[in-house]
Amino acid sequence: MSAKVLLIDDDSDFRAAVKSLLEGHGYTVLEASSGHEGLRMVLAHKPDVILLDVMMETSAEGYGVTHSLKFEDEYAAFRQIPVFMVSSIEESPDERFPMSADVDEIRPDRYLTKPLEVPEFLRLLERTVGAPHGAAA
Amino acid sequence: MEERPIKESARPEIVVVIDDEYPIRLSCEKILTKMGLRAETFEDGACGLDGVARLKPDMVIVDLKMPGISGMEVIGRVHEIDPLIVIIVVTGYATIDTAVEAMKCGGYDFLPKPFSPDELRLIVNRGLERRRLALEAARHELEQTMLKRRFVTFVSHQLRTPLVAIHQYLDVLRNLDETGDTEARRREWLDRCLARIEELQDLIKDWLTLARVEGGTLFKERIRIDLNCLVADILETYEQTAAAAQVSLEAHLPDNHLLVAGDRSCLSVLFDNLITNAIKYNKPGGKVTVSGSESRGEVVIAVADTGIGIAEKYRPFLFEEFFRVKEDGAGKTGGTGLGLHICKQIVSEMGGTIEVASEAGAGSTFTVRMAAWHDPEAEAGSKSDERQEANIDCG
Numbered sequence: 001m002s003a004k005v006l007l008i009d010d011d012s013d014f015r016a017a018v019k020s021l022l023e024g025h026g027y028t029v030l031e032a033s034s035g036h037e038g039l040r041m042v043l044a045h046k047p048d049v050i051l052l053d054v055m056m057e058t059s060a061e062g063y064g065v066t067h068s069l070k071f072e073d074e075y076a077a078f079r080q081i082p083v084f085m086v087s088s089i090e091e092s093p094d095e096r097f098p099m100s101a102d103v104d105e106i107r108p109d110r111y112l113t114k115p116l117e118v119p120e121f122l123r124l125l126e127r128t129v130g131a132p133h134g135a136a137a
Numbered sequence: 138m139e140e141r142p143i144k145e146s147a148r149p150e151i152v153v154v155i156d157d158e159y160p161i162r163l164s165c166e167k168i169l170t171k172m173g174l175r176a177e178t179f180e181d182g183a184c185g186l187d188g189v190a191r192l193k194p195d196m197v198i199v200d201l202k203m204p205g206i207s208g209m210e211v212i213g214r215v216h217e218i219d220p221l222i223v224i225i226v227v228t229g230y231a232t233i234d235t236a237v238e239a240m241k242c243g244g245y246d247f248l249p250k251p252f253s254p255d256e257l258r259l260i261v262n263r264g265l266e267r268r269r270l271a272l273e274a275a276r277h278e279l280e281q282t283m284l285k286r287r288f289v290t291f292v293s294h295q296l297r298t299p300l301v302a303i304h305q306y307l308d309v310l311r312n313l314d315e316t317g318d319t320e321a322r323r324r325e326w327l328d329r330c331l332a333r334i335e336e337l338q339d340l341i342k343d344w345l346t347l348a349r350v351e352g353g354t355l356f357k358e359r360i361r362i363d364l365n366c367l368v369a370d371i372l373e374t375y376e377q378t379a380a381a382a383q384v385s386l387e388a389h390l391p392d393n394h395l396l397v398a399g400d401r402s403c404l405s406v407l408f409d410n411l412i413t414n415a416i417k418y419n420k421p422g423g424k425v426t427v428s429g430s431e432s433r434g435e436v437v438i439a440v441a442d443t444g445i446g447i448a449e450k451y452r453p454f455l456f457e458e459f460f461r462v463k464e465d466g467a468g469k470t471g472g473t474g475l476g477l478h479i480c481k482q483i484v485s486e487m488g489g490t491i492e493v494a495s496e497a498g499a500g501s502t503f504t505v506r507m508a509a510w511h512d513p514e515a516e517a518g519s520k521s522d523e524r525q526e527a528n529i530d531c532g
Contacts, residue, residue: 013302013329020322021309055294059287088297089290114297115304118312 003129006030006047008038008065009086010056018051018116025122035061039068042078048129052108054087062087066106082128083108086116150265151194154178155185155211156227157203161250165198168254169261182206186214194222195268196261198248201228201235212242221271223264227252295340295459295474299333306330336473343475346406347458350482356400361510364395364438367404368427371412378413383421386412389428395436396510399487407483408440410476411503415442417472418501436509441502447495455493456481480505 005027007015012033019029030045032038034056041047054062062085069075069083085108112121152174154165162178169176177192179185182205189197197215201208212224226239229250236247245267246260306326313319349355365388372386379386397404408427415425423443430437447455447462454460459474480503484491489507 011298011302013333014305016329017302017305017309017326021312024313055291059291059294087294088301089294114301115308118308 002026002028003049003125004028004030004045004047005125005129006032006038006041006045006050008032008035008041008050008056008062009053010034011053014053014114021118021122022125027125035065038065039075042069042075042081046078047081049125050081050083051112052083052085054085055089062108063106066108070105082110084110084112084124086112086114088114149173149175150196150268151175151177151192152196152198152261153185153188153192153194154198155180155182155188155203155208156198156200157181158200161200161227164254165257168257172258172261174261174265182208182211185211186218189215189218189222193219196223196225196264198225198227198261201226201239209238209242212239212244216243221268221275223268223271225260225264291459292344296337299337299340302333303330340473340475343473343479347475347479347482350403350406350479350486353486355406356403356483356486358400359398360401361512362397362399362401362404364397364404364408364429364436365390366394367401368408368412368429368438371405371408372427374409375412375416379416379425382416382419384416384419384423384425386416387424387426389426391430393431395429395431395438397436397487397507398510399507403483403486407480407505408438410480411440411505414476414503415440415444415501418442419444423500431509434509434511435506437504437506439502439504441500443500446497446499447493447501448497449495452493452495456491 005022007018007029009015009018010033015031015033019031022029030041030047032041038050038052042050050065052062052065054060056062058064066083066085069079069081110124112124152169154162154169154176156162156165156178157180159180162180166176166178177188177194179188181203182199185197185199186206188194197211199208199211199215206214208226208228212226215222215224223245224243225246225248226236226244227248227250228235228239239247245264248256248260306329310323310326313322346355368388368390372388376386412425412427419425419442425443426439426441428439428441451460451462455462456477458478460478461472461474481491484505484507487507489505491503491505493501493503495501
């Protein structure tokens, strides 16, 4: 079975482009347009890697997702799923939450800047979840 | 001034007393402690400054005449530690000169020896009130800075989002293999790219309009504007758009033309936004009705649609910048989130009001109220003549 990538992003065009790219390279792609929907998909489908947008309906919705994954019991079994956070604004959670002590806890595994550099992004995915089956290229 | 209750969780306010006379230190400590404050006393300037650096007090009461470091110097050094610390100067040599000098150095108030407990209490309370206000102002300033920074981040995000989508499409397209379905996808994606470019154009246009409204440059003049004509022009412009959306446009305006004092471009932007919204957030087979009336010197214009409506929970935020209703049909419709904010700004610039009434699923009505055109010279002449004239202007 091919590796499952969950895309959590409120921009359907961004999802469409990335989905097409990943499917072309043999990955299975799941889509969610909000943090809540993304968390439901995590429970239902146990993805191998999560690509997570920061600013969705609310300006820090992505961090809400990493927070739930780290702290809520419901997601205990999914805590190890690698999370790549994507944003068009280069900004770390230290800047976003200057007063917060537990900022380390909501740090994702990796930050990526939008738009994604295609070859680099594909290499990163392959290193993270292994080469997909039935890769087209 | 009313005394502000100290928050339960807050630490007691700290007052440092620096005086070389033991009885003064003792009595100050007693009185201040009774006031619910934490008092710390020091017998000379050097110890006192150490204490201030360590305790970060809210207030320092300092004797002007002490052996060692002088009171004047203490004032300067305390303010180097924290410029918001309120300093009360105490001295037995109460001359106008020393008082003025102490105030110049940054002292807040002056207490001549000997003083009564009531005098001390009064001056301390006043000083602490000042400190609270200063802290609040500083906090407010920090909040404003944060808000501004947030806002810059937010606007950059809004501007970048469509660019990112376009970039990603093009980048992925370039990396796609020349397989069968590529051509169809290429066309679809190019269309999407164009749509996103349009979105960006709209955003920049609205952003500029807003800047002009807020900067006061869009509002150039206050002249007599015939709203019947203005609305008719806008409705005519959008006839095709409305027809394509299967929405009919109607105007129910009184025969006596509605006249207001305003700026033509501002009023055009205002009603353009309201009418295009009413078309955009409508349903096929729906209707947009612009109705108006005038009574007691006030013109009321309502733009009503039969569209998706606005849930009550969203209504308070509707006129805020970048607010977008993300629900059902609304989220799928492109929009900058600035249109209604611009409307609100324009209306308040003209001294009017705008409000919304809505029933989710059944439609919304935006009502604008503003002062009717008032021409003192026309007072004497016949009013209906003027209206007649306006009527002719329109054609």
